[in-house]
Amino acid sequence: xxxxxxxxxxxxxxxxxxxxxxxxxxxxxxxxxxxxxxxxxxxxxxxxxxxxxxxxxxxxxxxxxxxxxxxxxxxxxxxxxxxxxxxxxxxxxxxxxxxxxxxxxxxxxxxxxxxxxxxxxxxxxxxxxxxxxxxxxxxxxxxxxxxxxxxxxxxxxxxxxxxxxxxxxxxxxxxxxxxxxxxxxxxxxxxxxxxxxxxxxxxxxxxxxxxxxxxxxxxxxxxxxxxxxxxxxxxxxxxxxxxxxxxxxxxxxxxxxxxxxxxxxxxxxxxxxxxxxxxxxxxxxxxxxxxxxxxxxxxxxxxxxxxxxxxxxxxxxxxxxxxxxxxxxxxxxxxxxxxxxxxxxxxxxxxxxxxxxxxxxxxxxxxxxxxxxxxxxxxxxxxxxxxxxxxxxxxxxxxxxxxxxxxxxxxxxxxxxxxxxxxxxxxxxxxxxxxxxxxxxxxxxxxxx
Numbered sequence: 001x002x003x004x005x006x007x008x009x010x011x012x013x014x015x016x017x018x019x020x021x022x023x024x025x026x027x028x029x030x031x032x033x034x035x036x037x038x039x040x041x042x043x044x045x046x047x048x049x050x051x052x053x054x055x056x057x058x059x060x061x062x063x064x065x066x067x068x069x070x071x072x073x074x075x076x077x078x079x080x081x082x083x084x085x086x087x088x089x090x091x092x093x094x095x096x097x098x099x100x101x102x103x104x105x106x107x108x109x110x111x112x113x114x115x116x117x118x119x120x121x122x123x124x125x126x127x128x129x130x131x132x133x134x135x136x137x138x139x140x141x142x143x144x145x146x147x148x149x150x151x152x153x154x155x156x157x158x159x160x161x162x163x164x165x166x167x168x169x170x171x172x173x174x175x176x177x178x179x180x181x182x183x184x185x186x187x188x189x190x191x192x193x194x195x196x197x198x199x200x201x202x203x204x205x206x207x208x209x210x211x212x213x214x215x216x217x218x219x220x221x222x223x224x225x226x227x228x229x230x231x232x233x234x235x236x237x238x239x240x241x242x243x244x245x246x247x248x249x250x251x252x253x254x255x256x257x258x259x260x261x262x263x264x265x266x267x268x269x270x271x272x273x274x275x276x277x278x279x280x281x282x283x284x285x286x287x288x289x290x291x292x293x294x295x296x297x298x299x300x301x302x303x304x305x306x307x308x309x310x311x312x313x314x315x316x317x318x319x320x321x322x323x324x325x326x327x328x329x330x331x332x333x334x335x336x337x338x339x340x341x342x343x344x345x346x347x348x349x350x351x352x353x354x355x356x357x358x359x360x361x362x363x364x365x366x367x368x369x370x371x372x373x374x375x376x377x378x379x380x381x382x383x384x385x386x387x388x389x390x391x392x393x394x395x396x397x398x399x400x401x402x403x404x405x406x407x408x409x410x411x412x413x414x415x416x417x418x419x420x421x422x423x424x425x426x427x428x429x430x431x432x433x434x435x436x437x438x439x440x441x442x443x444x445x446x447x448x449x
Contacts, residue, residue, distance in 0.1 A: 014091050019084035021109065022117055023077065024335055025309065032362075033120035033273075036380055038079045038330075039365040041066035043375035045074070051197075051205035054375040055385055057213060059193070061155035062121040076369075077333045083119040086127050093134045098287045100298050106305035108280050113312065116276035122265055125160045126277055128153035129262060130284075132164060133255040143178050147185025155189055158210055160264045167257035208387035216391075217384030222268030227419050233270040236263065239282045246285050259285045271419060329370045343441075350441055354405045360427050361409025361443075382421040395429055398448070406430045406446040410439075 040063035043054050050060040069078040094102040108116055135146050154161030172178045197203045240263050247256040262281025266274045290297060325334040325341055348370060351357060358378050359367050365379040386394050408430055412422045430446055438445035
């Protein structure tokens with residue numbers, strides 16, 4: 001009984017610290033992946049169907065997982081609760097694998113401003129990698145279970161999960177019985193998902209968005225789109241070469257094959273958020289080699305990480321005027337920049353003066369959530385997020401609409417941010433082919449007959 005209570009207290013302690021990291025220290029998450037994650041989960045809660053009713057370019061396990069929490073309480077705080085639970089299990093697993101050395105991963109959190117623990121399907125994919133390396137070490141004979149988790153990793157994020165199959169094939173290709181057991185376990189979640197797609201008549205939409213559409217994503221973003229974040233690209237190449245050296249040095253460690261697949265997190269965007277996920281995998285690869293002076297290294301690493309996080313938060317809170325978003329529906333318990341919060345309230349009131357408008361801007365997902373609107377293909381207006389030749393498909397959607405109001409964010413459209421994913425070409429199509437009827441607060445309103 002004492003052991004159960006002790007383990008429960010440890011779990012709660014890690015959970016509370018994790019929750020504070022992402023909900024309090026992560027106050028800058030005003031749009032992007034965390035908000036989109038909420039939107040996808042909320043859409044599923046409202047009975048919408050992924051790929052048919054809204055566009056997501058990843059397999060939907062994370063959205064279904066988070067939707068469960070929204071049935072308890074429909075607020076952004078529950079998205080962070082669900083994320084904190086994943087983080088807690090990740091910390092416990094890593095501690096079981098590496099002991100106190102696992103605390104060195106705090107360095108990643110400190111240096112990358114919590115980017116690698118925010119609510120996004122990337123984190124669920126990372127969790128699956130961590131779970132797999134734990135199972136391979138402690139339960140390598142549980143082939144059905146390992147195969148099942150590999151299947152789940154594909155449902156977490158297909159572009160990373162598919163590579164989780166390779167280590168088993170490389171290590172056990174001569175052991176037919178072991179491979180077959182893993183394959184059978186793997187098929188269970190994959191078949192369930194495939195039948196889900198068939199039942200909802202979304203097989204084509206799934207492959208269009210999550211497979212063929214990735215070609216659009218590659219050509220419009222990151223290196224493929226001519227937006228090269230050179231610094232993070234260089235760091236990715238250097239760390240990948242070092243990881244490759246570690247893999248070659250210890251070819252018999254199956255876990256290195258799982259972890260090196262984490263480089264796919266960085267491709268093709270090569271920004272701080274996606275690089276931080278890959279760097280977490282890289283640092284996990286390094287942990288077994290940290291032996292000499294480990295106590296000193298761990299102590300210094302933890303102290304430095306905590307100091308950096310404290311200074312980062314202190315300077316941010318001193319420099320910025322923060323507030324609780326109590327008047328923003330479904331975001332009532334967030335810490336947020338007051339100027340942004342006030343602007344959100346004003347903009348929402350302005351947008352809501354029009355009947356069921358289509359919002360063209362980065363804030364469209366947040367606006368739909370706040371107003372309990374159904375999520376649609378217009379809520380994630382990012383280049384490469386609409387399937388193969390997706391821009392043409394979206395233009396055809398617009399052409400079929402009548403008596404429709406469009407509200408375009410000129411702030412996003414005129415942004416000079418080289419790495420912006422906002423689909424300016426789609427915004428321009430709306431502006432060029434419809435009648436402008438109003439302009440206020442940095443937003444232009446257009447009417448389509």
